[in-house]
Amino acid sequence: MKKLPSPSRRGTALIIALFCAAIILGIGYGAYRSVQTNYRSIHQTAAWKESLLTAEGGVEMAMNEIRKSLYDPDNAWSGWVKSADEINGSGSTAAGATAESMNYTLVSSVIFREGEGGLESWANVKVDAPRSLIDRRGEKSYRIRSLGISTVPGGAVVAGEKEDLRLRKFDLLTDRRTGRSLTKPQATRLIEAVAKPVGAFPLAVLGVNTVDMTDQNIVVDSYDSRDNTKSTNGGYDPAKRQQNGDVGTNGQVINAGGAHIYGDVYTNNGSVLNAQNVTGTIQNDFYKEILPVIRPNTTADIGTPILINNAATLQAKAGTPSNYQFSTISLSGQNVLTIQGSTDGSDTYCQIVVTGDISMSGQAQIKLGKGVYVRLFVIGDADVSGNGFLNPNSPLALQVYGCDRPKLANGTPASIGHLKISGNGGFCGSVYAPNFDIELKGGGNTDNIFGAFVGNTVRMTGVQSVHYDEALADGGLITDYKIVSWYEDER
Numbered sequence: 001m002k003k004l005p006s007p008s009r010r011g012t013a014l015i016i017a018l019f020c021a022a023i024i025l026g027i028g029y030g031a032y033r034s035v036q037t038n039y040r041s042i043h044q045t046a047a048w049k050e051s052l053l054t055a056e057g058g059v060e061m062a063m064n065e066i067r068k069s070l071y072d073p074d075n076a077w078s079g080w081v082k083s084a085d086e087i088n089g090s091g092s093t094a095a096g097a098t099a100e101s102m103n104y105t106l107v108s109s110v111i112f113r114e115g116e117g118g119l120e121s122w123a124n125v126k127v128d129a130p131r132s133l134i135d136r137r138g139e140k141s142y143r144i145r146s147l148g149i150s151t152v153p154g155g156a157v158v159a160g161e162k163e164d165l166r167l168r169k170f171d172l173l174t175d176r177r178t179g180r181s182l183t184k185p186q187a188t189r190l191i192e193a194v195a196k197p198v199g200a201f202p203l204a205v206l207g208v209n210t211v212d213m214t215d216q217n218i219v220v221d222s223y224d225s226r227d228n229t230k231s232t233n234g235g236y237d238p239a240k241r242q243q244n245g246d247v248g249t250n251g252q253v254i255n256a257g258g259a260h261i262y263g264d265v266y267t268n269n270g271s272v273l274n275a276q277n278v279t280g281t282i283q284n285d286f287y288k289e290i291l292p293v294i295r296p297n298t299t300a301d302i303g304t305p306i307l308i309n310n311a312a313t314l315q316a317k318a319g320t321p322s323n324y325q326f327s328t329i330s331l332s333g334q335n336v337l338t339i340q341g342s343t344d345g346s347d348t349y350c351q352i353v354v355t356g357d358i359s360m361s362g363q364a365q366i367k368l369g370k371g372v373y374v375r376l377f378v379i380g381d382a383d384v385s386g387n388g389f390l391n392p393n394s395p396l397a398l399q400v401y402g403c404d405r406p407k408l409a410n411g412t413p414a415s416i417g418h419l420k421i422s423g424n425g426g427f428c429g430s431v432y433a434p435n436f437d438i439e440l441k442g443g444g445n446t447d448n449i450f451g452a453f454v455g456n457t458v459r460m461t462g463v464q465s466v467h468y469d470e471a472l473a474d475g476g477l478i479t480d481y482k483i484v485s486w487y488e489d490e491r
Contacts, residue, residue, distance in 0.1 A: 047150040047187040048168050050121050052488075055148030055191045058108065058123030059483075062144045065104070066127070066195055066481050071291055080104040083128075103128040121150035133194065139478065142195045147177075152185035169490070194485035199476035200291075200432040201452035203246045204263065204468035205460075208290055208434050211249050212459045213257035220245040221262035224470040225394045234394060236450060236467045243279055245468045248286050259460075263468075290434045290454075291479045292404040296353060296377060300325040308337055316341040316348035316372045328356040331364035331386070338367045345370035351377075358382040365390055368398060379403045381436075382419045391428040395451035396475040402433025402455075416456055427451065430472055440466075 069076040083103035104127040124147040133141040152170060169176070172185045204220050205211055222244040223237065224230035230240050245263035247254060252270025260277045266286030275282060301323050305312070308329045316322055316339055331337060341348035348371055357380035360366070365387040368374060374397065382400075391398045406414045413435045421427050422441035428450040431438060438455035442463040449466045460466070 044152055044154075044168075044170065044187070047119060047121075047152045048170075048189075050119055051148040051150040051187040051189040052191075053148065054121040054123050054150060055146045055189045058106075058125040058146030058148060059144050059191055059193050061106065061108065061123070062104075062125050062127045062142075062146065063195060063481065063483070066142055070478060070480070077104050080106045080127075119150055119153065121148065123148050139197050141197065141484075142481070144191075144193045144195060146191045146193075148189045148191070150187045152187055154185070190489040190491075192485075192487045192489055193483050195481040196474075196484040197478040198480040198482050199472060199474055200454060200479045201430050201472035201476050202288070203248050203266075203454075204244075204452055204466060205247045205458050206288065206452075206454045207249045207251065207254075207458040208454075208456045209249065209251040210457045211247055211254045212457070213255060213259045214459070214461045215257060215259075215463065218257065218259035218460055218463050218466070219262075220247060220259060220466045220468070222468040222470055225396075226471050230470070236448075236469075242470065244470055245466065246280070248288065250287055250290070257460075289480065291477075293377070293401045293432065293434070293477070295379065295403045296323075296351060298323045298325075298351065298353070300353075311335045311337070313338045313340060314350060314352075315339075316350035316369070316374070318342065318346065318348050321349035321351045321373075321375070323351050323353075325353045325355065327354075328380075329354055329358045329360075329366075331360045331366070333362045333364060336365045336367055338369070339372050339374055340369040341372040347371050347373060349373045351375045353377045354379065356380040358384065360384050360386045360388065362386050368393065373397045375399045375401065377401045377403050378419075378433075379405075381417055384420065385422045388421065388427060389429060393428075394471060395428050395430050395469045396472055398429030398451075399476055400429060400431045400433070401477065402431075402436040405435050419455065430476060431455070432476060 065077050065080065081104070106125045108123045108125070126145045127142055129140045129142050133143060168187070170185055170187050171182060174181055175186075177188070204222065222242040223240060224242065225234040230242050231237055232240065241262060243262040245261060246266070247256075247261055247263065248266035249270070250268050252267055253273065254265060254267055254270070255273045256265065256275045256278060258274045258277055260279075262279050264280035265272050265275065265278050265282050267284050268287050269284050271284070272278070272282050304324050305326070307327045308331070314322070314324055314337070329337065339350055348369075350372065352374065354377065358378055360383070363386055367390040370392055372393065376399065378400065382402075389398060400419075402417055402419055404413075405417060408414050417433065417436035418439070419431065419433050419436045420439040420441065421431075422439075426442070426448045427440075430451045430453070432454045434454060434456060436455050437457045438453055438459070440449065440453070440458070440460045440463050442449075442461075449463060450469060452468055452472045
């Protein structure tokens with residue numbers, strides 16, 4: 001007969017079994033805690049990075065709308081909430097107006113990330129144009145504040161190394177920026193950026209289709225009127241020559257004509273002919289977005305004559321520009337059109353629209369006073385010879401724009417305008433006329449040109465020197481915006 005185990009032996013086996021189970025449970029719990037901690041750490045890290053990518057995406061959305069305000073203003077900021085300043089005009093006293101800036105706000109749609117973790121993220125983007133970012137010419141920069149938000153999987157517990165956690169800030173129960181209670185933990189990253197306007201004159205010479213330099217005496221270089229190490233009293237000094245006299249085309253051919261180009265030369269998958277005197281690089285991957293020139297929708301000042309065909313004087317004003325509109329400007333003999341400003345030479349401004357042609361011959365001249373800034377818009381053709389323009393200021397003070405011409409069904413201009421600058425006095429100014437063929441014709445030793453030119457084609461014959469003022473890159477009509485400041489606010 002088999003003997004049964006004693007009660008004491010059965011108790012010992014039970015204790016051993018429970019002990020083993022406890023060990024196994026402890027190992028399992030430790031493994032579970034480790035896996036859970038790693039899971040949280042991995043997905044919290046992913047959420048932290050995702051919130052930054054979302055914030056960067058918000059900046060890109062804002063930049064798209066800012067750029068759209070240039071070429072498609074009717075559809076810009078669609079879907080964004082506008083402030084009372086923007087709706088009623090800057091400085092409005094309407095309810096909700098700040099009298100300080102124009103504001104646009106957008107909360108983007110939630111972006112679901114399919115897959116492990118179930119992350120979702122969105123951007124809260126605010127764009128404004130504070131008065132502190134408006135320059136003396138009235139051009140405004142935009143401030144972009146993009147908050148990227150990403151939900152954090154798991155409970156309201158952080159995981160990871162202490163050193164990492166000091167660098168990351170998660171909102172577990174309360175939004176630290178607004179104080180509101182949260183239903184889900186979240187990671188947030190805030191980017192503040194400043195978008196600055198880009199002027200119409202990024203290069204010394206830009207031809208939409210071609211650039212043709214047909215005289216080996218041509219010299220293209222640069223200086224900077226804002227920097228005394230690169231100019232003398234704001235003027236060009238050959239001893240301080242800079243090598244940013246760049247020449248480019250959206251087309252495929254530039255005939256450098258043996259010109260001495262102190263700068264780079266760009267084509268769009270094309271070639272540069274007779275480039276033996278180019279000091280910079282030659283690149284064939286260039287393209288520049290060309291924005292149209294819309295005729296200003298302004299009303300001429302009281303007393304403005306219908307046309308200018310004799311000696312006359314116009315008055316520039318401080319602050320808001322004076323506005324003039326003429327059917328034509330036709331000067332010959334010794335007739336002078338004077339645009340005078342303040343007697344102390346302080347900055348004054350004038351805008352002129354010519355609905356027809358501009359022609360100058362003999363010793364005729366258009367003369368700017370000290371401190372006078374002029375924007376001249378021409379819809380017809382322009383033939384400037386005689387003594388041309390006399391501009392005692394920087395090239396930025398005289399801006400000539402060729403307005404857009406009627407279009408065919410395929411979007412191309414029905415006709416190309418012609419803008420010719422020749423004569424005895426050289427030229428100090430800038431020309432932006434993408435639907436015009438520009439011809440610069442010189443020949444005398446004093447035919448120095450200070451400024452920049454953008455045209456459908458640009459043809460230079462007999463011109464002795466073209467000196468590009470690098471200050472033009474930050475002036476003129478706005479053709480783009482670029483980010484000049486990028487900062488992540490970690491508060």
